Amino acid sequence: MRFLFARTALLASAFxxxxxxxxxxxxxxxTQVPHAEILEVVKPVLAKDGVELDIKxxxxxxxxxxxxxxxxxxxxxxxxQPYLDTFNxxxxxxxxxxxxxxxxPFGGYSRKVKSVAELPQGATIxxxxxxxxxxxxxxxxxxxxxxxxxxPSNIVATPLDVVENPKQLKFRELEAAMLPRALDDxxxxxxxxxxxxxxxxxxxxxxxxxxxxxxxxxxxxxxxPDNKDAPAIKKLVDALHTPEVKAFIQDKxxxxxxxxx
Numbered sequence: 001m002r003f004l005f006a007r008t009a010l011l012a013s014a015f016x017x018x019x020x021x022x023x024x025x026x027x028x029x030x031t032q033v034p035h036a037e038i039l040e041v042v043k044p045v046l047a048k049d050g051v052e053l054d055i056k057x058x059x060x061x062x063x064x065x066x067x068x069x070x071x072x073x074x075x076x077x078x079x080x081q082p083y084l085d086t087f088n089x090x091x092x093x094x095x096x097x098x099x100x101x102x103x104x105p106f107g108g109y110s111r112k113v114k115s116v117a118e119l120p121q122g123a124t125i126x127x128x129x130x131x132x133x134x135x136x137x138x139x140x141x142x143x144x145x146x147x148x149x150x151x152p153s154n155i156v157a158t159p160l161d162v163v164e165n166p167k168q169l170k171f172r173e174l175e176a177a178m179l180p181r182a183l184d185d186x187x188x189x190x191x192x193x194x195x196x197x198x199x200x201x202x203x204x205x206x207x208x209x210x211x212x213x214x215x216x217x218x219x220x221x222x223x224x225p226d227n228k229d230a231p232a233i234k235k236l237v238d239a240l241h242t243p244e245v246k247a248f249i250q251d252k253x254x255x256x257x258x259x260x261x
Contacts, residue, residue, distance in 0.1 A: 025052040026232050028221075029064035029076035032057050033197040034249070034257050035219070038101070039077065041248050042239035049239070051232045059177055061130060062087075068222060069093040075233060077101065078194070080217040082132035082155050090131075098228050099237035100218040100260045102249055104193030106136055107207030108144070111183045116144050116208060122168050123187035129173035131156045136217060137190035138162065141169075144209055193256055203256040218260040 026046070030036040036057050043053045056073065058064045064076040065087050079087075081097060088095055113119055127137035135157040141147050148164035149157050159171040174182055179191045180199035193203050203210055211217075221240065223233050239245070246259045 024050050024232050025054060026074045026236060027054045027056060027072075028236070029056045029058055029067060029073045029078070031059070031061075031064075031078045031194050033194050034102070034104070034253060035077045035194065037252070038240070038245060038249065041245055042236070042242075045239045045242070045244075046235060049235050051235050053236070061176060065091070065093060065095060065222070068095060068224065071224070074227060074230075075221055075223045075236065077221045078219065079222065080132070080219055082136070082217065083130065084220070084222060086130070086132045086156060094225055095222045096225060096228050097220040098223045098233055099221045099240065101221065101240050101245075102260050103211075103215045103218050103258045105203060105211040105215055105256070105258065106133075106140060106190065106192060106217065107196065107203050107210035108140065108188055108190050109180075109183060109196065109201060109207055110188045112187050114208070116146065119146070119167060119169070119187055122170060124170045124172055124185075126172045126174055126179055126182045126186045126189040127159075128176040128179065128190065128192065130176065131158070133176060133192060134158055134173060140190060140209070140211060197253070197256060202254075204254060 028039060030039055036055050039053065039055045046053045061079060061083065064073065064078055067073045068076050084095060084097065087093065128134055132155065135155045138147065138149060138157045142149055142152060146167065146169060147162050150161045150163045154161060172186060176192050177195055179189045180195055180201065182189050196203055221237055227233060241261045249257050249259050
């Protein structure tokens with residue numbers, strides 16, 4: 001009888017531990033570069049802390065948020081606050097930031113000119129087609145003196161908000177992931193750093209101009225209101241804020257990605 005009781009207790013303990021392990025599994029959506037690469041760094045750290053990290057890689061900016069809202073993901077890591085705010089407003093989601101990790105300075109790239117001054121009249125400029133990154137691109141073009149916006153600080157500006165355009169630049173709005181492929185077809189493309197890196201571009205060397213490290217577009221970890229305070233989510237953010245992650249970002253990306261903590 002005593003043996004049976006001990007065996008029953010042992011089985012119950014095993015089931016409890018299995019349940020606990022399952023409860024501490026985190027499925028996190030990310031774009032490949034640099035987000036998934038950074039998550040791989042913290043994967044063994046989280047494992048030691050009792051959290052199994054499952055990284056799901058995406059090639060777009062829409063599905064990671066939709067799947068997080070639908071509880072197919074526990075968190076995601078790919079976007080900045082202006083994009084998240086716009087997405088929540090447009091899609092009726094209520095996703096929230098749980099921590100800032102890094103800045104990816106946004107840049108302008110060209111295979112046809114070597115400086116902004118060389119841009120010809122009527123040149124075509126490719127920019128992202130989502131509102132927050134479109135506005136970000138136009139603000140950066142304004143900073144280069146190429147255009148002037150109706151509201152010079154509007155972070156969700158569109159080409160319709162351009163009130164001065166001395167070179168009569170034409171704007172082609174494309175999905176962010178497609179911008180590197182458009183470089184042969186346009187005079188200039190404004191490209192998010194993650195997609196620039198995936199395309200083999202080196203932002204600090206190849207960009208004609210680039211945002212400074214003081215950019216307000218820090219990339220964040222997003223979660224839902226119902227799980228934002230979960231212990232496993234907190235462990236994830238804490239792991240991403242360690243000196244080891246900061247050193248990895250600095251050594252790996254050489255200024256193309258800048259720690260925001």
